[in-house]
Amino acid sequence: MTGxxxxxxxxxxxxxxxxxxxxTKVPPTLHTPxxxxxxxxxxxxxxxxxxxTNGHGTIGATIIxxxxxxxxxxxxxxxxxxxxxxxxxxxxxxx
Numbered sequence: 001m002t003g004x005x006x007x008x009x010x011x012x013x014x015x016x017x018x019x020x021x022x023x024t025k026v027p028p029t030l031h032t033p034x035x036x037x038x039x040x041x042x043x044x045x046x047x048x049x050x051x052x053t054n055g056h057g058t059i060g061a062t063i064i065x066x067x068x069x070x071x072x073x074x075x076x077x078x079x080x081x082x083x084x085x086x087x088x089x090x091x092x093x094x095x
Contacts, residue, residue, distance in 0.1 A: 039079040045072040 026034060049072060052065025 039076050039083075042072045042075045042079065046076070 046069055049065045049068035052061050053069065055062060057065075
């Protein structure tokens with residue numbers, strides 16, 4: 001394995017561990033507001049993934065970029081659906 005691949009692999013593993021630790025430490029009452037905030041992060045992911053799909057890299061990078069766009073868009077759409085549901089829940093309690 002080359003040095004760049006190892007650095008990417010280590011970064012991926014570190015991100016997985018940090019993400020797992022962060023999510024398990026968050027109380028359930030904060031999950032929905034955090035999902036709303038995660039939409040902004042997924043938007044940045046989409047921009048980075050689109051940059052990977054520009055066709056100037058390898059075919060593997062293009063495929064991974066396309067997959068990243070698909071998964072980030074699923075996350076954004078799900079986040080907006082959860083946020084809309086949360087806002088409707090709070091709006092119905094005011095009446």
